Amino acid sequence: MVRRLSTADDGFEATFAALVEAPRAAAENIAAAVSEIVAAVRTGGMTALVDYTKRFDRFDLTAENICVGEEEIAQAESRCDSETLAALDFAAARIRAYHEKQKPEGLRYTDEAGVTLGWRWTPVDAAGLYAPGGRAAYPSSVLMNAIPAKVAGVGRLCLCVPAPDGSMNPLVLAAARRAGVDEIYRIGGAQAIAAMAWGAGPIGPVDVIVGPGNAYVAEAKRQVFGRVGIDSIAGPSEILVVADGANVPDWIAADLLSQSEHDPSSQSILMTDDAGFADQVAAAVEVQLAASPRREIAAAAWRDNGAIILVRSFDEAPALVDRLAPEHLELAVADPEALLEKIRHAGAIFLGRHAPEAVGDYVAGPDHVLPTARAARYASGLSVLDFMKRSSIIGCDPEGLAAIGPAAARLADAEGLPSHAQSIRLRLK
């Protein structure tokens, strides 16, 4: 039985607060183990990669096979069915088009004091992308991580994918080629993150590392942060569906299960103003669960982390939505735009009854790498900005410096920094 909350209940605030604060990802104490791997790769390079790959992936890495060649990628593609490849192409084109629109612009201007000001955006030189291997290999994630880098203008994009027992997912290779990945390496885990951060064997160091992975990969990203930039550390996925009683219960049930089926720690929440509809959805979830090939995972997630929240009116929804700050938010109501106006925190927002979250996972265009665990209060999804940086630009001629220099020198005096003041006053003489 999924938990049911109602804003009309006396204990609602406490129950809701507990739901908001409940940790879903178990903290693993692997910092020391990861630190050892990172240090070993940093000092040992290729030798360490060979050792760890033998141990963790049961694969004999060599200088010849570490890099996945053009021919192997072409062979992998030939094993994929053409309809799926066409869907990948369709997705890649749409993701590229959306991210192109998010490329930031620089600015240059001269202000009323005669000072030249502005900023310039430039891409990082090199980015590294991690993709899980084996059964959890998702070609869509390769597109969603690699395309923003290439749209940003990153010159060198390398991808690390583990090859457990030597096997690689052909669709992952096909996605990497479509996304413009320049180099693919057959390594995984914390050792792959360390190799991209510091360089190892044929792998040159990168400036930014992104992409999902297991707890070792996440901890390794944390540890190399500062040496390189990283995207956020992703937690289990989440969906909050705000739906009125005019929806088809089966559709909403499938939306809820589309997150539950990811992982037992995923969270799916239905918020509705219609108790009868809530019952229908709950029943539909049970029916669909029974038929799902992923029912064990989905049932555990729904039972342990799922919830149905009954509100007296959708006027109560925005404040509750903002406290949950969900990764994915569906507004399956008659006037989604009106509700959207009142909501502030969510990673991606799906409008209307015909916008299931799954279209956002694959083909809509916006990135599917989104803030989890309430990070949507302060963080954004992956974008071209994660692969670019902004330099401020300041130019003065003697007149401009005469206009703004004295105030700066005065503040330098107040802060007790004499050379700061002197660097200005010498030029004002």
Added chain:
Amino acid sequence: MVRRLSTADDGFEATFAALVEAPRAAAENIAAAVSEIVAAVRTGGMTALVDYTKRFDRFDLTAENICVGEEEIAQAESRCDSETLAALDFAAARIRAYHEKQKPEGLRYTDEAGVTLGWRWTPVDAAGLYAPGGRAAYPSSVLMNAIPAKVAGVGRLCLCVPAPDGSMNPLVLAAARRAGVDEIYRIGGAQAIAAMAWGAGPIGPVDVIVGPGNAYVAEAKRQVFGRVGIDSIAGPSEILVVADGANVPDWIAADLLSQSEHDPSSQSILMTDDAGFADQVAAAVEVQLAASPRREIAAAAWRDNGAIILVRSFDEAPALVDRLAPEHLELAVADPEALLEKIRHAGAIFLGRHAPEAVGDYVAGPDHVLPTARAARYASGLSVLDFMKRSSIIGCDPEGLAAIGPAAARLADAEGLPSHAQSIRLRLK
């Protein structure tokens, strides 16, 4: 004697690589101590704040004096001299004007498939700012951290400043009022960061924490990251001055010392194509050092971390600049725009002979919180973006879903996620 490098030397690459990679900030092993403080504040709230403030700041914190009131701020202002206050106002107005231009815009559009796409930027609800107290209290940092938050539209901005032995810097309070800070608390250290992240006593939790601090503050920010967003962890400051022989040696010497005087671990580097000019600057540095009230700090920084790099031609400069990826870069050459075009990595770039870095610290307008330690390869200075987040927007009607849904369902099939596919196919029937 400062170290001298020349690209004409045989050993240049090794010496330059050592300069680039040399760590300047000593790693302190304080994670456990900070973790204890953070946990104590999280569980103990005000009681823990009182204990730590007594111990570290020798100040008896109470429910009455933890918050700095309007009257105290007004009294502090009355102790500041009017010319310095006018300079603060001047700086605040210019910083505000620049950051206003960096406010990002949302977008909504319907693409050729009939799908509604876009994104929306919204500010975080609450931000926390840390400012060091005592002698290292910099009112300019309060402006540079607080103004972007307010320009972003943050509703609640709180500031924590330690009051060692009860004393506070009046200019810091004056700067906070000018920047629009809503709440000021008289606490510091890791305990202040924990209080803002989790809430404690009268301090409500915030969503983002920014601002400089000592090693305890930096480590506390690292530890609360995820609970809240943080700005980057700042290292010792740096300047790289690229100057030809037509500059006044005294001006360039002052520019170099304006970074050296911050901290013994600061780094100042001169890159020039004129050996005679290099000698003149080196001599001018010694003269200015001898006269500086901060000569101990500045001399240590210049001796231990400073450098003069002689290039055969400025054609060699861009590649070397990009490897250093300096926080501050001055281009004091005849045609700075031409050089700017070829350079990719720097936090802030100052153009021409009349743009000393110190104007950027105070009044130019761009933020003075900038990436250090080569992070300019991938990171940007503080801006309104650090206080905002972007929600993706996706809307479909039946026609839009019919256009893009089948490809998404196909990819869900390929990834083995049946409920993803079902949430789309049920709607396509």
